[in-house]
Amino acid sequence: MSAFTALVRKDVRLFASNRRALLMSLVAPILISAFLGSVLGGTPSKPQAVPFAVVDLDRSPVSQKIVKALSEDSSFAVQSLPQGPAIDLVRKGTIRAAAIIPKGFGEATTKALFRPTLTRPVIELHYDPSQAMTLEMIKGLLTQHVMQVVTAAAFDPSAAAPALKQARDSVANSATLDPAFRTDLLNMFKDIEVVNNQSLTQGSGKAGIAQGLTLPYTTRDIQVTNGETDYNAFAHAFAGMTVQFILLMGVELGVGLLLMRRMGLWQRLRAAPLSRGTLLGSRIVAGTIIGLLLMSGIFAAAIVVFGVRVQGSWLGFVAVAIAFAALTSTLGLLIAAIGRTPEATRGMAIILTLLLVMLGGAWVPTFVFPEWLQSATRFVPSRWAIDGFDAMTWRAQPLQSVVWPVVELLGLSVVLGALAISLFRWEE
Amino acid sequence: MLTATSLSKSYGTLKAVQDVSLSVASGQIVGLLGPNGAGKSTTVAMLCGITTPDAGTVTVDGVTLKAGAHAAKALVGLVPQDLALIDELPALDNILLFGSLYGLGGELLRSRARLALELVGLTDRARSRPATFSGGMKRRLNIACALVHDPKVLVLDEPTVGIDPQSRNHIFDNLETLRARGKALLYTTHYMEEVERLCDRIVIIDHGQVVADDTQQGLRARLPANPSRRYEISGAIDPGLLAELQSRSIQSKPIDDTSLEEVFLHLTGKALRDAS
Numbered sequence: 001m002s003a004f005t006a007l008v009r010k011d012v013r014l015f016a017s018n019r020r021a022l023l024m025s026l027v028a029p030i031l032i033s034a035f036l037g038s039v040l041g042g043t044p045s046k047p048q049a050v051p052f053a054v055v056d057l058d059r060s061p062v063s064q065k066i067v068k069a070l071s072e073d074s075s076f077a078v079q080s081l082p083q084g085p086a087i088d089l090v091r092k093g094t095i096r097a098a099a100i101i102p103k104g105f106g107e108a109t110t111k112a113l114f115r116p117t118l119t120r121p122v123i124e125l126h127y128d129p130s131q132a133m134t135l136e137m138i139k140g141l142l143t144q145h146v147m148q149v150v151t152a153a154a155f156d157p158s159a160a161a162p163a164l165k166q167a168r169d170s171v172a173n174s175a176t177l178d179p180a181f182r183t184d185l186l187n188m189f190k191d192i193e194v195v196n197n198q199s200l201t202q203g204s205g206k207a208g209i210a211q212g213l214t215l216p217y218t219t220r221d222i223q224v225t226n227g228e229t230d231y232n233a234f235a236h237a238f239a240g241m242t243v244q245f246i247l248l249m250g251v252e253l254g255v256g257l258l259l260m261r262r263m264g265l266w267q268r269l270r271a272a273p274l275s276r277g278t279l280l281g282s283r284i285v286a287g288t289i290i291g292l293l294l295m296s297g298i299f300a301a302a303i304v305v306f307g308v309r310v311q312g313s314w315l316g317f318v319a320v321a322i323a324f325a326a327l328t329s330t331l332g333l334l335i336a337a338i339g340r341t342p343e344a345t346r347g348m349a350i351i352l353t354l355l356l357v358m359l360g361g362a363w364v365p366t367f368v369f370p371e372w373l374q375s376a377t378r379f380v381p382s383r384w385a386i387d388g389f390d391a392m393t394w395r396a397q398p399l400q401s402v403v404w405p406v407v408e409l410l411g412l413s414v415v416l417g418a419l420a421i422s423l424f425r426w427e428e
Numbered sequence: 429m430l431t432a433t434s435l436s437k438s439y440g441t442l443k444a445v446q447d448v449s450l451s452v453a454s455g456q457i458v459g460l461l462g463p464n465g466a467g468k469s470t471t472v473a474m475l476c477g478i479t480t481p482d483a484g485t486v487t488v489d490g491v492t493l494k495a496g497a498h499a500a501k502a503l504v505g506l507v508p509q510d511l512a513l514i515d516e517l518p519a520l521d522n523i524l525l526f527g528s529l530y531g532l533g534g535e536l537l538r539s540r541a542r543l544a545l546e547l548v549g550l551t552d553r554a555r556s557r558p559a560t561f562s563g564g565m566k567r568r569l570n571i572a573c574a575l576v577h578d579p580k581v582l583v584l585d586e587p588t589v590g591i592d593p594q595s596r597n598h599i600f601d602n603l604e605t606l607r608a609r610g611k612a613l614l615y616t617t618h619y620m621e622e623v624e625r626l627c628d629r630i631v632i633i634d635h636g637q638v639v640a641d642d643t644q645q646g647l648r649a650r651l652p653a654n655p656s657r658r659y660e661i662s663g664a665i666d667p668g669l670l671a672e673l674q675s676r677s678i679q680s681k682p683i684d685d686t687s688l689e690e691v692f693l694h695l696t697g698k699a700l701r702d703a704s
Contacts, residue, residue, distance in 0.1 A: 006528035013516070014516050014517075017517075018516070263511075265510075267473075267478055267510075267512070268506060271476040272501065272530060273498030273502045273530060275498075427439075
C-alpha cells in the first residue's frame with residue numbers, strides 16, 4: 001500500500017469509526033429530507049381534502065344546497081357544525097376555516113344578484129392565520145358553489161317569480177336610471193320570464209339556466225416532469241439536505257485537520273518522507289471519497305424508501321455527485337488552511353455553510369427570493385449542486401444540462417484547492 | 429550518524445535557534461536538555477525535517493536533510509512529545525499506518541510491526557485501541573510507531589512524560605536495547621535521573637544556543653569547587669582520632685554527590701522559564 005493510499009484509507013476509516021459524524025452526516029439528512037419531503041407534498045398521491053366547517057344559520061333551501069354542494073366537493077372535508085364549536089375547531093387548528101352563512105342569506109342573495117345597489121349578505125370566514133394560504137382556495141371554491149346555487153335559485157321559474165317582479169318594478173319606477181338602460185333591463189327581465197314560463201310549460205324546471213351559472217370551462221392539471229411519473233417532493237428535499245450535510249462534513253474534515261495539528265499528529269506525519277502534495281492531496285481525495293460514500297447512502301435511502309428516481313442521466317447524476325464531493329473536500333482544506341483554533345473555525349464555517357445552503361435553495365425554493373437575490377444565487381455553488389441533482393432526478397433532464405454545473409463545481413474546486421495549498425501553514 | 433551543523437531558525441524577530449551544532453554517533457544516546465523555550469523543540473523539528481532551518485545543515489548517515497528530499501527523513505524515527513496515535517485504530521493498525529508512510533508494505537511491514545510491538549511489550553494488545561491503554565502503554569506504542577521502519581536515528585522528545593516508574597523503566601530498557609543494536613538516539617527530557625541513567629553525552633541548550641556539550645563527568649567538572657563537600661567515613665571513629673585527622677591533611681575519597689540538576693541549574697540559571 002502506498003503512503004498516499006494509506007493516508008486516504010486512514011481518513012476514511014476514521015470518519016467511518018466516528019459514530020457522531022456518521023449520525024450527523026447520514027441519518028440526519030435522511031430524517032430531515034423525509035420530513036421536508038412529506039411536508040412539501042411527499043410521493044405522488046391524491047391531494048388531501050381541506051378540513052372545513054359550514055355553519056348554516058339560514059336553513060333556507062339555498063343555504064342547504066350550498067352546504068350540500070360543498071360536502072360533495074372532494075377538495076373539502078366539510079363538517080356542518082354550530083357556530084361556537086366550528087370556531088373552536090379553527091382555533092385549535094383541527095380545521096382550516098369555518099364559513100358562517102347568515103340568516104336570510106338565500107333570499108338576500110337572490111335579490112342582490114340583480115340589484116347591485118342592495119346591501120349584500122356577508123359570509124364570515126373564520127380562518128387559521130397559520131394556514132392563510134388555504135384561505136384563498138376556500139374563497140374560490142366557495143364562490144363557485146354559492147354562485148351556482150344562487151343563480152339556480154334566481155332562475156328557478158317557480159321560486160324566482162316574486163324576486164323578478166320586485167326587481168322589474170324597482171327598475172321601472174327608478175327615477176335615476178337612464179331611459180335607454182332602463183328599457184334594456186326591462187327587456188332582459190321579460191326575456192327571463194319568457195324562459196321561465198317555457199320551463200314551467202315543459203315541466204322540467206331543471207333544464208338550461210335553471211341549473212344555475214356554472215364555470216364555462218374545466219381544467220386538466222399536468223405535472224411538467226418527464227411525463228412518465230408524477231412529481232416526488234422527496235427528490236428536491238433529498239438534494240437540498242444532501243448538499244447541506246455534505247458541506248457540514250467538509251467543515252468537519254477541515255476542523256479535523258486543525259485538531260490533528262493540536263494533537264501533534266500532523267507534525268508526526270510531516271516527519272515522514274512524504275511530499276506536501278501527498279499530505280494535502282490525500283486529504284482532498286479522502287474527503288471526496290467520504291462525500292461520495294455519504295451521498296450514496298443518503299440517495300440509496302431516497303430511492304429505496306422514498307421512491308426518488310434518477311429520471312435523467314445516471315452519468316450526469318454521478319458527475320454532479322463527484323464534482324460536489326470534490327468541492328466540499330477542497331472547501332474543508334481551505335477551512336483548515338485559514339482556521340486557527342478548531343472551536344472558532346467550526347463556528348464560523350457552520351454559519352458560512354448554512355448561508356450557502358439557504359441561498360442554494362435547500363430550505364426554501366429560490367423562487368420565493370427577491371429577483372436580485374435569485375440572480376445572485378446563480379453564483380452560489382450549493383445551488384449548482386442542488387439544481388444539478390434536481391435536473392437528474394425529478395426534472396429528468398439530459399446529461400448535457402449538467403455539463404456546465406459540473407464544470408463550475410470542478411473549476412471552483414481547483415480554485416479553492418489552490419488557495420488552500422497557498423495559504424496552508426506548514427511552519428508551526 | 430546524525431550531525432547538525434550551525435542550525436539557525438528565527439520566527440519574525442525571535443531567534444529561536446542560533447548556530448546550534450550537535451552530533452549523535454551510532455550506538456550512542458545523547459541527551460538534549462534545556463529550559464522551557466530554550467529552542468529544543470525547534471531544534472528537534474529541524475533535525476526531523478519538519479521545520480526548514482534558516483541556516484545550517486542536517487545530515488543523517490551522510491545524507492543531507494533538505495526540503496523536498498525524503499531519503500534522509502526515511503532514516504529518522506520521531507517519537508513526539510504529544511502522543512501521535514489514532515485512538516480509533518487498533519494498536520497494530522497504528523503501527524502499520526506509520527510503516528506505510530515510510531514505504532513499507534506486505535509481509536515486511538507486518539513482520540516489522542510485530543517486532544516493534546514485541547519490543548515495547550504490547551504484543552498481546554495488538555488488536556486493542558489506544559483509547560483503552562494506560563498512559564505508559566500509549567507512550568510505548570508511540571515509540572513502536574517510530575521504530576517500525578527500522579530507522580538508524582531515533583529522536584525522542586520527552587517520551588516518558590506522565591507515566592509510572594514501571595513503564596518508564598521498560599522504556600529505558602527498550603532504549604538501551606536499541607543503543608546496543610547500534611541506533612543513534614537523541615533524547616530530550618526534563619528529568620535529570622533519566623539522563624544520568626541513559627545518556628552517553630549531554631547537550632544543554634539555552635536561549636537558542638548550545639551552552640554545553642559534554643559527558644556527565646565533564647559537565648560535573650564544570651561546577652566550581654564546593655567547600656562544603658561532605659565525606660563519608662566507614663566504621664567507628666574514635667573522637668581523638670577524628671580530631672587528629674582534622675588537624676592533618678586528610679587522605680580520603682569524597683563521595684561525588686553533585687547532581688546533574690545542580691550542573692544544569694548552574695549553566696542555565698534558576699530563573700523560571702514560563703515562556704513556551
